[in-house]
Amino acid sequence: MAKITAVSPLAPASFPDLPEIAGAEFAAVEAGVKYQGRKDVMLARLAPGTSMAGVFTRSATRSASVLDCQEKISADSDQGAAIIVNAGNANAFTGKNGAEATHAVTSAVAACLDVPETRVFSSSTGVIGEPLPHDRITSKLAEAKAKLSVASLKDAAEAIRTTDTFAKGAAAEVVMDGKPVRIAGIAKGSGMIAPDMATMLVYIFTDAAVERPLLQQILSELTDLTFNNITVDSDTSTSDTLLLAATGASGATVDSASGPFRDALHSVMLDLAHQVVRDGEGATKFVEIAVTGAASDADARTHALAIANSPLVKTAIAGQDPNWGRVVMAIGKSGAAADRDLLTIRFGDVLVAEHGWVSPNYSEDDGATYMQQQDLVIGVDLGLGDGQSTVWTCDLTHGYITINADYRS
Numbered sequence: 001m002a003k004i005t006a007v008s009p010l011a012p013a014s015f016p017d018l019p020e021i022a023g024a025e026f027a028a029v030e031a032g033v034k035y036q037g038r039k040d041v042m043l044a045r046l047a048p049g050t051s052m053a054g055v056f057t058r059s060a061t062r063s064a065s066v067l068d069c070q071e072k073i074s075a076d077s078d079q080g081a082a083i084i085v086n087a088g089n090a091n092a093f094t095g096k097n098g099a100e101a102t103h104a105v106t107s108a109v110a111a112c113l114d115v116p117e118t119r120v121f122s123s124s125t126g127v128i129g130e131p132l133p134h135d136r137i138t139s140k141l142a143e144a145k146a147k148l149s150v151a152s153l154k155d156a157a158e159a160i161r162t163t164d165t166f167a168k169g170a171a172a173e174v175v176m177d178g179k180p181v182r183i184a185g186i187a188k189g190s191g192m193i194a195p196d197m198a199t200m201l202v203y204i205f206t207d208a209a210v211e212r213p214l215l216q217q218i219l220s221e222l223t224d225l226t227f228n229n230i231t232v233d234s235d236t237s238t239s240d241t242l243l244l245a246a247t248g249a250s251g252a253t254v255d256s257a258s259g260p261f262r263d264a265l266h267s268v269m270l271d272l273a274h275q276v277v278r279d280g281e282g283a284t285k286f287v288e289i290a291v292t293g294a295a296s297d298a299d300a301r302t303h304a305l306a307i308a309n310s311p312l313v314k315t316a317i318a319g320q321d322p323n324w325g326r327v328v329m330a331i332g333k334s335g336a337a338a339d340r341d342l343l344t345i346r347f348g349d350v351l352v353a354e355h356g357w358v359s360p361n362y363s364e365d366d367g368a369t370y371m372q373q374q375d376l377v378i379g380v381d382l383g384l385g386d387g388q389s390t391v392w393t394c395d396l397t398h399g400y401i402t403i404n405a406d407y408r409s
Contacts, residue, residue, distance in 0.1 A: 010278035010286050010374060010394070011166045015157070018171045018184040020150040021205040023047035023247025027147035028159035031136045034088025034126055041137055042156035043144040044083040044203065045113055050247045051209075052081060052121070053216040055223050057240035063091050064098030065122045066241055068106065072118050073243075076212055081119040083203060083243060084109050084137070085160050087188070090239045091124035091132040101132040108138040112145055123201050123241045125188065126162050153205075157186035160201055164188050164279055170271035172264035176252040181208045181261060185268050189232075189276035200276055202227065202242040204268060208261055209248035218257050218265065219244045226269040229301070229391045231308050232280035277392045282399025285317050287392065288377045293344075294387030299336035301389035306334035307378065314396035317376065322367030324352045327378060342383030347371065 024046055028039040046052075054073040056066050084105055091098050102122055110117040124132060157167035171184040189200025210218075219242070227242065244265075246254075254261045278286050289308045294300035307313055307330040316323040324345050331338050341356035347370045351359045370376070 006165065008165045008279045009284055012275065012278075015154055015167055016169050016171055018153050018169050019173065019182040021153075021182055021184055021247065022150070022207045022249035023050060024205045024245065025148040025150055026152040026156040027144040027149065028152065028155035029140045029144045029147065031086065031140045033086045033133060033136055039155065039159040040087045041140060041144065042083075042085045042159040043109070043141070043148065044156065044205075044245075045115075045148050046081040046083070046245050047247050047249065048080045049078050050081050050245050051212040051215050052119075053212060053219045053244045054121070055220060055242045059240070061093060063124060063239045064094065064102040065091055065124045066239060068099075068102045069121050069123070069241060069243070072121060074212075075118055077116065077119055079119055080113070080115040081121070081245065082109050082113050082115050083121050083123070083245075085123040085125070085201065085203075086132070086137055087160050087162050088126040089124055089130055089132045090126050090128045092239055093129045094131050097131045101134040104134045105137055108141055112141045121243055123239065125160065125201055125239050153184060153186060156203075157188075160186070160188040162188065163281055166279060168272055168275040168279070170268045170275070172268050174260040174264045176208070176254070176260060179250050179252040181250050181252045181264075182206065183208075183264055183268050185272055187272040187276060189279070200227075200240060202269075202272060204242075204244045204265070206244075206246050206265070207248070207250035208246050208252055208254050209250070210246040210254040210261075214254065214257060215244060215246055218262055221257070222262070222266050222269050225266065226273040229304075229389070230273045230277050231305065231391065231393050232277060232283070274392060277394050280394035280400075282397040282402070283394035284374070284397055285395040286375045287317060287394060288375075289380070289391045289393065290377060290388075291380045291382070291390070292388045293381040293383045293385065294389070295337040295382070295385045296387040297389055298387070300382075300387040301391065302336040303331055303334050303338070303380065303382070304389045304391035306330045307380070308391045308393035311396055314393070317371065318395035318397045320368065320371040322347055322352070322364065322371050324358070324367070327380065328353070331380065337384060338382055339384065344381040344383065346377075346379035348373075348377050
C-alpha cells in the first residue's frame with residue numbers, strides 16, 4: 001500500500017480528549033494483517049444489555065463482514081457484545097473464503113469474550129480481492145482481551161486506519177434526567193468515499209439507555225444529514241459500516257427521536273464526517289456546497305453532489321481557480337430541475353453570478369483571493385423553490401493520484 005508520511009493540512013490540531021464510556025472497553029494490537037510495525041486490529045467489549053444499531057453500504061459487492069453484520073444487527077439481546085476490526089485487508093470479493101474467514105474471527109471472539117457469536121460484529125478494511133489471513137487476527141485475541149480498557153478508544157482509532165493520515169475522534173456530553181450522558185466516536189476514511197451509507201468505518205459509543213428500534217431510527221435519520229452528505233471521490237466502498245452502541249450504564253433513558261441526545265449525537269457524527277473529508281486523499285481544501293432554492297430537497301442534493309463530485313470543479317479548487325463556469329456545468333448535467341436565468345452563484349460572500357450571467361460587480365481578483373482559503377463555501381441558489389441541501393467535499397490534487405496509483409504496492 002502507498003506509504004502515507006504527511007498529515008493532511010486540513011487535520012485537527014490534535015486528537016480530542018474522548019470521555020470514557022462506561023460499559024465499553026477497547027484494545028488495539030499488532031496482528032500483521034497487512035501492515036508491519038503498527039497496530040492494525042481493534043477489539044471492543046460491550047456490557048450486557050447494550051443496544052446495537054447500524055447502517056451499511058448498499059454496494060452490490062459488499063464484503064463478507066458487512067453481510068454478516070447486516071444479518072445480526074436487528075436482533076435484540078440482553079447479553080454482551082463485541083466489535084472486531086482489522087485494517088489492511090477488506091475481506092471483500094473473496095467468495096466462500098470471505099464468509100469462512102468472517103466466521104472464524106467472530107466465533108473466536110465469541111469464545112474469547114464469552115458472548116454469543118450473534119453479538120459479535122466484525123469489519124475489515126483495506127485491499128479488495130485478497131483472502132483475509134484470519135489466523136493472524138485470532139492468534140492475537142488473548143493479547144487484546146488482556147489489554148481491554150475503558151481508556152483505550154484512541155488506540156482503537158489508530159488501529160483502524162488505512163490511508164488515513166490522522167486518527168479521527170469526536171465526543172459530546174449532555175445532561176438527561178439529572179445524569180451526564182456521554183457520546184464518543186471514532187472513524188476511518190480517506191478515499192473511496194461517497195454517499196451510500198456508510199461511507200467508511202465508524203464506531204460510536206454512548207452510555208445512554210436506548211431501545212434498539214429507537215436507536216436505529218435516530219442513527220438512520222442522522223446518517224442522511226451527515227455521512228450520506230460527504231464525498232471525496234464519488235466511489236462507494238464495499239466495506240462501509242457504521243455501528244452505534246448504547247450501553248445504558250449512565251442510567252439516563254432516551255425515549256424520543258428528538259431532543260438533546262439526538263442533537264449531541266448529530267454533532268459527533270457531523271464532526272467525524274467532516275474529519276473524513278478533511279483527510280481526503282491528497283486534499284488541500286475543505287469545501288461546503290450549499291444549494292438552496294431548488295424544486296425539492298432531493299433536487300438540491302442532486303445538484304450539490306454533481307458539483308462536489310465533478311473532477312473539473314475539484315481540480316479548479318485545487319488550483320485556486322474561481323472557475324464558476326464549471327459550477328454552471330455541474331448544475332446543468334445533474335439531471336435535476338434548473339433554470340439558467342434564475343441561477344445565483346457565490347464563493348463565500350463573493351457574488352459571482354446572477355440572472356444567468358456573471359454579476360456586473362464581480363471581480364476576478366476577489367474570487368481568486370477567496371479561493372486561496374483552506375475552508376471554502378460554494379453557494380448556489382436555483383430560484384425555483386424551497387429545496388435545500390448541504391454536501392461536504394474536498395479538492396482533487398496530484399496527491400490523490402499518487403496515493404491510489406501505489407495503493408497495492
